[in-house]
Each structure stands twice: as structure tokens, then as C-alpha cells.
Amino acid sequence: MSGLIVENVDKFYGNVQALGDISLTVDNGQFVCLLGPSGCGKTSLLRIVAGLEDPSAGRIVLDGADITSKPAHKRDFGMVFQSLALFPHLSVGDNIAYPLAIRGVPKEKRRAEVERLLELVHLPGKADRAITQLSGGQRQRVAIARALIMQPKLFLLDEPMSALDAKLRETMQVEVKRLQRSLGVTSLLVTHDQREAMTTADLVVVMSEGKIQQVAPPIEIYRNPANAFVADFIGITNLIQGRIDGGRFEGPGGALTLPGAKPGNATLSIRPEDIALAPQAGPDTLTGTVTFVRHLGATTEISVDTGNADEKDLTVSLPGRTHCPLEVGDTAHLSVDPAAVVVLG
Amino acid sequence: MIQSRPRTPLGYLPILLPAFALIAFYIVPFGSMVGMSFFHNLGGGAYEEVFTLENYARLVSPFFLSVLGTSFEVAFLVALFAIVIGFPFTYLLVNARRGTQVFWLIVMLSVLSLSEAIIGFAWSTLLSRTAGIGVLFEALGLTEKAQSYAPSLGAVLAGVTYIAMPYAVLLLYPILSRIEPDIEQASRTLGASPLRAFFNVIVPMHRTPIVVSFVMIFVFTLGSYLLPQILGRPTNWTLSVVISDQALLQSNMPFAAALSIFLMTVTILLVLLVTLINRKGAKA
Numbered sequence: 001m002s003g004l005i006v007e008n009v010d011k012f013y014g015n016v017q018a019l020g021d022i023s024l025t026v027d028n029g030q031f032v033c034l035l036g037p038s039g040c041g042k043t044s045l046l047r048i049v050a051g052l053e054d055p056s057a058g059r060i061v062l063d064g065a066d067i068t069s070k071p072a073h074k075r076d077f078g079m080v081f082q083s084l085a086l087f088p089h090l091s092v093g094d095n096i097a098y099p100l101a102i103r104g105v106p107k108e109k110r111r112a113e114v115e116r117l118l119e120l121v122h123l124p125g126k127a128d129r130a131i132t133q134l135s136g137g138q139r140q141r142v143a144i145a146r147a148l149i150m151q152p153k154l155f156l157l158d159e160p161m162s163a164l165d166a167k168l169r170e171t172m173q174v175e176v177k178r179l180q181r182s183l184g185v186t187s188l189l190v191t192h193d194q195r196e197a198m199t200t201a202d203l204v205v206v207m208s209e210g211k212i213q214q215v216a217p218p219i220e221i222y223r224n225p226a227n228a229f230v231a232d233f234i235g236i237t238n239l240i241q242g243r244i245d246g247g248r249f250e251g252p253g254g255a256l257t258l259p260g261a262k263p264g265n266a267t268l269s270i271r272p273e274d275i276a277l278a279p280q281a282g283p284d285t286l287t288g289t290v291t292f293v294r295h296l297g298a299t300t301e302i303s304v305d306t307g308n309a310d311e312k313d314l315t316v317s318l319p320g321r322t323h324c325p326l327e328v329g330d331t332a333h334l335s336v337d338p339a340a341v342v343v344l345g
Numbered sequence: 346m347i348q349s350r351p352r353t354p355l356g357y358l359p360i361l362l363p364a365f366a367l368i369a370f371y372i373v374p375f376g377s378m379v380g381m382s383f384f385h386n387l388g389g390g391a392y393e394e395v396f397t398l399e400n401y402a403r404l405v406s407p408f409f410l411s412v413l414g415t416s417f418e419v420a421f422l423v424a425l426f427a428i429v430i431g432f433p434f435t436y437l438l439v440n441a442r443r444g445t446q447v448f449w450l451i452v453m454l455s456v457l458s459l460s461e462a463i464i465g466f467a468w469s470t471l472l473s474r475t476a477g478i479g480v481l482f483e484a485l486g487l488t489e490k491a492q493s494y495a496p497s498l499g500a501v502l503a504g505v506t507y508i509a510m511p512y513a514v515l516l517l518y519p520i521l522s523r524i525e526p527d528i529e530q531a532s533r534t535l536g537a538s539p540l541r542a543f544f545n546v547i548v549p550m551h552r553t554p555i556v557v558s559f560v561m562i563f564v565f566t567l568g569s570y571l572l573p574q575i576l577g578r579p580t581n582w583t584l585s586v587v588i589s590d591q592a593l594l595q596s597n598m599p600f601a602a603a604l605s606i607f608l609m610t611v612t613i614l615l616v617l618l619v620t621l622i623n624r625k626g627a628k629a
Contacts, residue, residue: 052530072533073542085531089550099535102545146535156534 002063003027004049004154004186009058011044011210018044020210022058026203031180031187033201035194037233041210042190043158049188050156051075062153078147079156082163084139086131092118092142093127099150117145120179137168144176148183155180155187161196173199194234198222206230222271228344231269238275238314240268240286240306244343253286253306253314258338267344272301272317274340277326278333286334288314290326300324304332382602390596400603409587409604416567416584419501423569424562426506428555431513432521436547438514439522450518453511461508465575468504469495472576500576505569509562516558520551553622560619564612584608 004026011019019041026032034042047053049060051072059068067075078099086095094101096117097110105113111127118124121141131139140160147155157176161169177200180187191197197204198218206213206221206229214226225231228239242251244266249256251268278285288306291313298320303313316334318324326332351357382400385393403409438449471477474493483491494500524547532542548555570585582590584604592601 050534052533071538072530073536073538075534076536077534079531079534081527081531083525083527085525085527087528087532087546087550089552098532098537102536102541150536 005061007059009055012056028186029184030202032203033197034190034205035197036207040207042207046190050079077154078152080143080147080160082159084143092129096146117149121145155185157189238270241309252308253288261343269342272315275316275334278335281333290330290332378602382606384599386597386599392599400600412587420563420566423505423509423566424559427509427513427562428559435514435517435521453514456511461571465572472500495576496578498581501573501581504572504576520554557619564615
């Protein structure tokens with residue numbers, strides 16, 4: 001058994017349950033993202049894996065050994081904190097070398113290792129700088145180098161990019177992913193930013209209210225959401241409630257042919273880009289009134305009121321250069337590719 | 346800052362009272378003390394108003410050097426104990442629950458509200474042969490016979506440290522309460538046990554506030570006057586005790602004034618040092 005196994009982990013803070021029966025397997029070399037809104041328990045799970053908090057129940061197993069009660073400082077993991085938690089009184093080099101100094105590695109060797117890591121995070125020759133002399137992005141790299149110098153069995157990242165501005169964040173995400181791939185280190189990243197999860201992860205774990213909602217590769221999460229929460233949380237989607245009977249879905253605004261769909265009440269999830277405009281009403285179209293048109297350049301977004309539940313208009317996203325003859329108040333006929341429709345129970 | 350000067354001389358009237366108070370109650374007595382320190386002592390409370398440096402020359406006599414030594418020793422050790430005990434205590438305190446924090450801060454403030462005389466006599470009772478910890482040690486079999494631990498240098502140190510402790514905690518509390526918990530946790534994930542994280546990261550991170558607090562307590566303790574008399578032998582007396590002895594019992598005002606000026610100069614130099622360290626710390 002190699003890799004990290006989280007087994008039936010519960011976590012309570014007083015009477016409040018933060019995690020409920022979490023089980024998860026991370027193979028060696030994999031990059032796994034814990035993705036969810038704030039308060040979903042993703043950070044608690046990461047901290048339990050790191051050994052900074054004890055689970056109320058359940059086990060953490062690493063490479064076949066139970067490490068549930070092993071203290072954090074004996075786990076040999078590298079962790080990057082949201083605040084980075086760099087030591088202000090130490091130079092860049094001494095920060096990075098801290099794990100080596102703790103373990104009594106001689107100075108010469110430390111120096112060489114620090115240079116190697118600085119090279120790796122594209123900060124060569126900055127070992128003698130003070131932390132305060134570095135920019136936000138550079139500090140980020142120092143924190144990553146410090147977490148990786150021990151060649152940890154597990155690389156943990158707790159929303160480390162959330163303090164950076166949008167552009168730098170995207171650059172760092174790509175860089176973290178490249179670094180992880182070249183080192184082959186098993187990694188666990190916590191984020192609420194789905195772009196970050198999509199960029200970095202081999203496997204995305206979507207969490208909500210202390211429970212795992214879905215575990216799948218990024219594109220799978222987007223194309224085949226397991227439930228309405230995942231469909232709604234990842235990207236933009238249209239949720240349409242209705243009834244399936246004999247391979248046909250009947251809902252607000254019209255009907256759709258869905259061959260082989262299970263009969264009964266159902267919610268459909270349809271991505272805005274999977275909806276197209278139809279010239280006229282047909283047997284497989286939804287019809288409604290245009291309530292808003294947004295020309296965003298790359299795409300044109302049209303909101304259509306089909307009488308959907310909760311007064312939620314359908315969002316249609318057309319490629320930017322597609323001619324859009326519709327204006328607010330017009331009647332729109334929408335056609336949907338049945339293969340792109342996800343039927344949620 | 347708003348800069349508007351009064352348009353008429355009458356506009357300066359409101360500052361007359363504080364200016365007068367400052368001159369009458371601070372600058373005049375201080376000036377007379379400076380003057381007094383250069384006068385020649387005639388004995389029996391009388392002195393001659395001639396300029397002499399003999400009072401300052403007496404400072405370097407073996408006796409006063411030893412008094413100076415004692416003063417600095419007491420102040421240094423008390424500052425050291427107060428920081429060595431106070432820093433870990435405050436660190437634990439800021440990490441404790443809110444209720445616990447409030448409780449201990451109230452305890453610390455209550456200690457400050459006690460009269461120094463009461464503290465002194467409480468300690469001398471506590472360290473006495475008949476009613477103190479000596480009895481407890483005897484009962485526990487630690488010592489054969491109960492003995493007295495006061496007066497002694499140890500008793501002075503215990504008493505003064507007891508008073509200095511709340512200052513140490515109150516000086517360090519606002520600084521330590523600003524530490525991010527991430528810092529300690531980061532050092533743990535990097536391989537440091539909680540104890541090593543404390544000594545390796547938390548303490549060196551706070552070098553500047555530790556040094557500043559140390560000097561503040563040192564200065565504060567340098568003026569301790571009552572406790573060395575209650576808890577110490579004459580050999581444990583500090584400069585302040587000797588000053589009052591010279592002024593009140595020996596009636597040698599010029600020499601007492603010279604001693605006071607000296608004590609004040611040392612204090613001012615130390616405060617300047619703290620300001621310097623602080624400024625350097627703020628820049629880093």
C-alpha cells in the first residue's frame with residue numbers, strides 16, 4: 001500500500017461537526033486538490049493530515065503505516081501556509097535551511113541545498129536577503145522552497161496563492177504544478193478557487209459542509225458532476241427541474257429527448273456553452289423570453305426566462321463572433337446537445 | 346498637524362499655568378539638586394556653597410562602588426528573572442483561552458495595586474523561620490530544621506522580581522499576542538518539536554522586545570528602595586537606600602544629591618539605549 005489513505009475521519013469542534021466520515025486515497029506522486037467553499041472543512045482535513053490537529057475519529061495511513069497519533073514534527077511533511085509563516089528574523093537562506101538545521105545537517109551541505117532549492121524556485125543568489133526585501137511572489141517561492149528542502153513524503157499547501165494578485169496567482173499555479181511534476185512529490189492543495197484546482201490537480205476532491213461530494217479528475221468534475229452542488233460550484237451551469245418519461249424530459253420552457261434516461265423526477269445540468277440558438281421551436285427546444293444580453297467579447301451571454309424554478313433564468317453562452325440577433329424581450333428558442341446534458345437524480 | 350499660533354500675547358495665557366507648574370515643581374527642585382551636588386558638606390546638615398567635585402569623587406570609593414555593584418546586580422538579576430519567567434508565561438498566556446487570559450491579567454494588575462510595604466512584609470513572613478516555607482521544608486523532610494531565608498540577597502531578588510513580574514508580562518503581552526499561530530505551526534511541520542520551536546523561532550523572533558523589556562525592568566528596579574531594606578542585609582542595600590540614608594540619617598545633602606544625579610544619568614542613558622534599539626528593531 002503506497003500513498004496516503006484517509007480513513008473514516010470525523011472532526012468535531014465542541015458540538016459542531018467540521019468533517020463527517022471522510023475517506024480518501026491519494027496515490028504516490030499524485031496532486032490532489034481539496035476544493036470547496038469556505039467552511040466546508042477542507043482546511044481542517046489538511047491540518048489533520050499535517051498532524052496539527054487530531055481527528056475525532058478515523059485514521060491517517062501513510063505508505064501502510066498508521067500515523068494518526070504521530071506529532072506534526074515527526075511526519076516529515078512540507079507545508080506552505082496561507083500566511084506563508086516565514087520566520088522574519090531569519091534570512092531567505094536560513095528560512096529555507098531551517099528543516100535541515102533542526103536535523104543537524106552541517107553548514108556546508110545546508111548552503112549547497114539552499115542554492116539548489118533557490119535555483120528550483122527561480123530565486124538564484126537570493127540566500128542572504130532579508131525576508132522583508134522580497135516581493136509577495138518571491139516570498140511565496142521561499143515558503144515553497146522551505147517546504148520542499150527535506151524532500152517531504154507529502155507536500156501540503158493551504159491556500160498559499162490567495163494573497164497574490166490574479167495575474168501572479170495564475171503564474172504561480174502553473175509553476176507549482178510544473179515543480180510538483182518534475183519532483184514527483186505527492187501533494188495536497190486546499191483551495192476555494194476552482195481555476196487553481198483545475199490548473200494544478202490530477203484529482204479534485206469537491207467538499208461541502210464537511211462531506212466529500214465528488215472525487216474525480218478536473219475535466220470529469222466539470223463534465224460529469226455527481227450532484228447539483230458540484231454542478232453549481234464548478235463553473236456556471238443551468239439546473240432545470242422536471243420529469244423524465246419514456247426517454248423524454250419535460251420541464252419549464254419545453255421538452256428534450258434524452259434516450260435511455262431513467263424515468264422519474266430529475267434535475268438536468270446543462271452548461272451555458274452547450275446551449276445553442278435554434279431558428280424556430282421544435283420538438284427538442286426550450287423556449288423563453290430574453291431578459292438580458294451581455295457582449296463580453298470572447299463570448300456573448302444571453303439570459304433567457306423559461307419559467308424555471310426559483311426564477312432562475314437560463315444562461316446561454318455563444319462564441320463571441322456568432323451573430324446574435326436577439327434583444328431583450330425577444331422570444332428565444334434554445335437547442336441542446338443531448339450528449340452534453342447531465343441528469344442528476 | 347494643525348499649526349495656528351495665537352494672534353495676541355493674551356492667547357498664550359492658557360499655557361502659563363502648566364509652564365509655571367513645570368518650572369516650580371520640576372525644574373527648580375532639580376536645578377537646586379544639581380547645584381547642591383557641587384556644594385561642600387560641613388556635617389550635621391550644614392553645607393558650604395562653594396564649587397567642589399568632592400561628592401562625585403566619593404562615588405569611586407570602594408564602599409560606594411560596592412553599593413553600585415549591588416544595585417546593578419539586583420537590577421540585572423531581577424530583570425533577567427522577570428524576563429526568563431515572564432516571557433514563557435506570557436507566551437502561554439496569549440495562547441490560552443480568553444477567560445484564562447483575563448484572569449491572569451487581572452491577577453497581574455492586582456499585584457501592581459499592592460503597596461510595596463505589604464509585599465515586603467508578606468515575603469519576609471513567607472521566608473521567616475517560624476511561619477514561612479522553612480517550616481514546610483522541614484515538614485517535607487527537605488531540611489533537618491526550619492531556617493530563615495530572610496534577610497538575604499535571595500529574599501531581595503524574590504521580592505523585587507515579584508513586583509517586576511507584572512511589568513514584564515504587561516510589556517510583552519501586546520507584542521506576543523500579535524504572533525500568528527501559523528509561525529509556531531510552520532516550524533512544527535518543518536520538524537521542530539514545540540519546545541524547539543519556542544527556543545528556535547519564537548524567542549529569537551522577539552529579540553528586540555525582549556531586550557527592550559529587559560532594560561525597562563532594569564531601570565525600574567534600579568530605583569527599588571523599600572524591599573532591599575525589608576528583605577535584605579545592609580550589604581544588599583541598593584543605591585536608593587544609600588541615598589535616603591545619606592540624606593536623612595547622615596544629613597549629607599550634597600553627597601545624596603550627587604548620588605541621585607548619578608542614578609538619574611545612568612537611567613537616562615539606558616532609556617536612550619532602549620530608544621535606539623527600538624528604532625533599529627523597527628527598521629529591520
